[in-house]
Amino acid sequence: MRFRYLYVLFYILCIMGCTEKKSQEFTPWGSPLDQEQTPINKNFSLNDIQESGELIMLTMSGPDTYFDYHGMGMGTQYLICEKYAQHLGVSLRVETCKTKAEMLKRLDNGDADIIVYQMPKNEKGTLPCGYAVDSLNTAWAVNTQSAELADSINSWYDPKIVASIRREEQLRYSIQSIHRRTYAPMLNAKAGVISKYDMLFMRYAPMARWDWRLLAAQCYQESCFDPKAYSWAGARGLMQIMPATAAQIGLPESKMYDPEENIYAAVRYIIKLTSHFQDIRDPRERQLFVLGSYNGGFFHIRDAMALAKKNGKNQYRWDDVAEYVLKLSTPQYYNDPVVKYGYMRGQETYTYVSRIRDRWAQYRGVARGSIGAPGIGLGFTPGGDEPHKAHKKHRFKL
16 A cells, blocks of 8 residues: 555656646747846847847937938938948938837837937936037937947047038028029910920829819929929939839839929829828818928828817818928927827928919919810810810829
């Protein structure tokens, strides 16, 4: 009987041993996981960043930090950090946050490498580095475990770069950033000829259900009717099509300066933008929102619409929304909780739409059909602005 008990006891001990062994945790490479081992550093080392090919920065939207400008990243601190990333030979990824607390939490979690924003130099858990404002005792910040990265930034950074970057920014914002010849806004007022491209405007504007003279007015605002116009950001041709936009709508880079292809591409893009504003029932109002989006980005226009609604204005009326397009350049508004995409240079977009409206009003005095009766066979209904069929040269899908 005693042996039976011993046998049962031995069997129980064996089962307990097997169970304990099975419950032991292992690392992905097969070795036992020691629960008491030192926690792994969640932050990438400088070598890790270079091997991954990407530096990740956290920031908050603002004119000095980061914002989207015609599809390009802008902001003094962002551009400085971009130059540092180029120095490392890596790309720069931007993650925008709403608060400083969010940036600190994400940095601590290892979601990013650096905070490109003016943080207190004595902020717990961080090391100050790079661009600093001594009068405020602030600077960029990295995690305390990223001392090597902080040293690298500090050894690279030169305060003189700030003035250089700001001069570069001002040039980009100025009219000098667009290389173009300036042609007259009316080629022959007496003959009713706006430009040498009128036939193309008449051919393609109906596809977007636009008055051809509105498209002509927009073209003049973009390039002054210079088909070889180009900007620092990469915009090309009569309608200043950006490379990223060209790729979206199928315009080959080799044809970006071709007048007809450029205008046709712009119309396809206008149609795409129009699809984002189907909730605006008035077609004339919708056109103004599309113009604003063509210049400033439809996401910023949607932010302005949200602000207009929040403040009791008509979000479907451009003159109401334009007020908030302007206000998106002030912290009170671009930091508002309803704003998703932050700061924008609202004055530029506001002026862009206003000038096109004014020029369109002038152009509407031009009689259609004054150039060889172009309305015939080009998709116009007699005496009206709406098309009855698209021109046969191009067929497209969006």
